[in-house]
Amino acid sequence: xxxxxxxxxxxxxxxxxxxxxxxxxxxxxxxxxxxxxxxxxxxxxxxxxxxxxxxxxxxxxxxxxxxxxxxxxxxxxxxxxxxxxxxxxxxxxxxxxxxxxxxxxxxxxxxxxxxxxxxxxxxxxxxxxxxxxxxxxxxxxxxxxxxxxxxxxxxxxxxxxxxxxxxxxxxxxxxxxxxxxxxxxxxxxxxxxxxxxxxxxxxxxxxxxxxxxxxxxxxxxxxxxxxxxxxxxx
Amino acid sequence: xxxxxxxxxxxxxxxxxxxxxxxxxxxxxxxxxxxxxxxxxxxxxxxxxxxxxxxxxxxxxxxxxxxxxxxxxxxxxxxxxxxxxxxxxxxxx
Numbered sequence: 001x002x003x004x005x006x007x008x009x010x011x012x013x014x015x016x017x018x019x020x021x022x023x024x025x026x027x028x029x030x031x032x033x034x035x036x037x038x039x040x041x042x043x044x045x046x047x048x049x050x051x052x053x054x055x056x057x058x059x060x061x062x063x064x065x066x067x068x069x070x071x072x073x074x075x076x077x078x079x080x081x082x083x084x085x086x087x088x089x090x091x092x093x094x095x096x097x098x099x100x101x102x103x104x105x106x107x108x109x110x111x112x113x114x115x116x117x118x119x120x121x122x123x124x125x126x127x128x129x130x131x132x133x134x135x136x137x138x139x140x141x142x143x144x145x146x147x148x149x150x151x152x153x154x155x156x157x158x159x160x161x162x163x164x165x166x167x168x169x170x171x172x173x174x175x176x177x178x179x180x181x182x183x184x185x186x187x188x189x190x191x192x193x194x195x196x197x198x199x200x201x202x203x204x205x206x207x208x209x210x211x212x213x214x215x216x217x218x219x220x221x222x223x224x225x226x227x228x229x230x231x232x233x234x
Numbered sequence: 235x236x237x238x239x240x241x242x243x244x245x246x247x248x249x250x251x252x253x254x255x256x257x258x259x260x261x262x263x264x265x266x267x268x269x270x271x272x273x274x275x276x277x278x279x280x281x282x283x284x285x286x287x288x289x290x291x292x293x294x295x296x297x298x299x300x301x302x303x304x305x306x307x308x309x310x311x312x313x314x315x316x317x318x319x320x321x322x323x324x325x326x327x
Contacts, residue, residue, distance in 0.1 A: 026327070029326050029327050030327065032326065033323070033326050033327060035267075036267035036319060036323065037267070037323075039266055039267045039268075039269065040262075040263030040264065040266050040267040041263065041266075042266055042272070044269065105325065106322070106325055107322045107324075107325020107326060108322075108325065108326055109325050109326075109327065110327060112327070117327050120327050121324070121327060192269060194268045194269050194315070195268075196267075196268045196315035196316070196318065196319055197315070199318070199319060199322070199326065200315070200318050202326075203322060203325075203326075
C-alpha cells in the first residue's frame, strides 16, 4: 500500500507538522511576556487585545513562511527531491533543537543571540498599541523561521500533491495548529485566567520539551527522507 | 527611604542611588501580572519593601541582581507565583 497517495493521510501529516511548529515557543514566550508586562502596568483590558494581536501577527508570519517554503520547494521539480530536502532539513533542525534550543542558564532563554533578545525585551516594554503587538507576534515567529521552515517545506511538499481544495484545507490546518498555543493563551487572557502557572510550567519542563520536540523533528525528518528513498528506490 | 546604598547596574561603570519606589513598583507589577487585586498587591509590595530594609542597611553597594534575588525570597513568603514571575521575567525569551 502506498499510503502517501492518500489525501487524508497527507492532511494528518500536515496537521502534525503544524503542531510541531506550535511547539517552538518563542512567540508564546513573547505573548506571555507582553501579557504579564501590560497586566503589570494595571491594564488588563489592553493585555487581552494585545494577546490576540500577537496571535494575529503570528498567523501573518506563518503565512509568509509557508509562501517562502512554496517558493523554495518550487526550485525542485521532483516530488521525491522535495520530500528528501524537507526530511534532511528537519533532521538538522531537530538536532539543533535537541542540543541548543534553550540556554543552560536559569529561566527559559532561547537560542537567539543576546542582542536580539534584549531588543525583543525593549520592544515588548514599548508595546502599547495593537499594531505594535501584531509586530511582536510577527517578529517572534519570523525569528524562529530557520527552525520552522523545514516543517513548512515538508507541509508544502505534501500539499503540492493533493487537490486544489485540499491545499487550502491543509494550509488552514497548518496555520491553525501552528498558532494554537497563542490562541489558547489569548482565550485564557480574555477569561481572566492567571497565567503564572503556565510560565512556571514552561520553565520547569523546558528540558523535557526540548528533547521531545527535537526527537519529533528528527523522527518526522527520517520518515520524510526515507519515504522518498523507498519511492525512488535509490 | 534613604539608605545611602548604591545599585550597580549591568552596564559597566553605571550605578545609581537605591530608590525604594522602583523596588515597590516592580513587586507591585509582578503581583498585578497575576491579576492580584490592587489592594492586595499594594500591601504585598509594602511588606516586601519593609522586609528588604534591614538587608540593605549599611551596604554601600549592591547589584540589581542581588536585590532581585533577595526581594524574590521575601515575596515568595507572601505570593509564591508572583515571586516566580518577579525572578524570571527577564529570562523568559
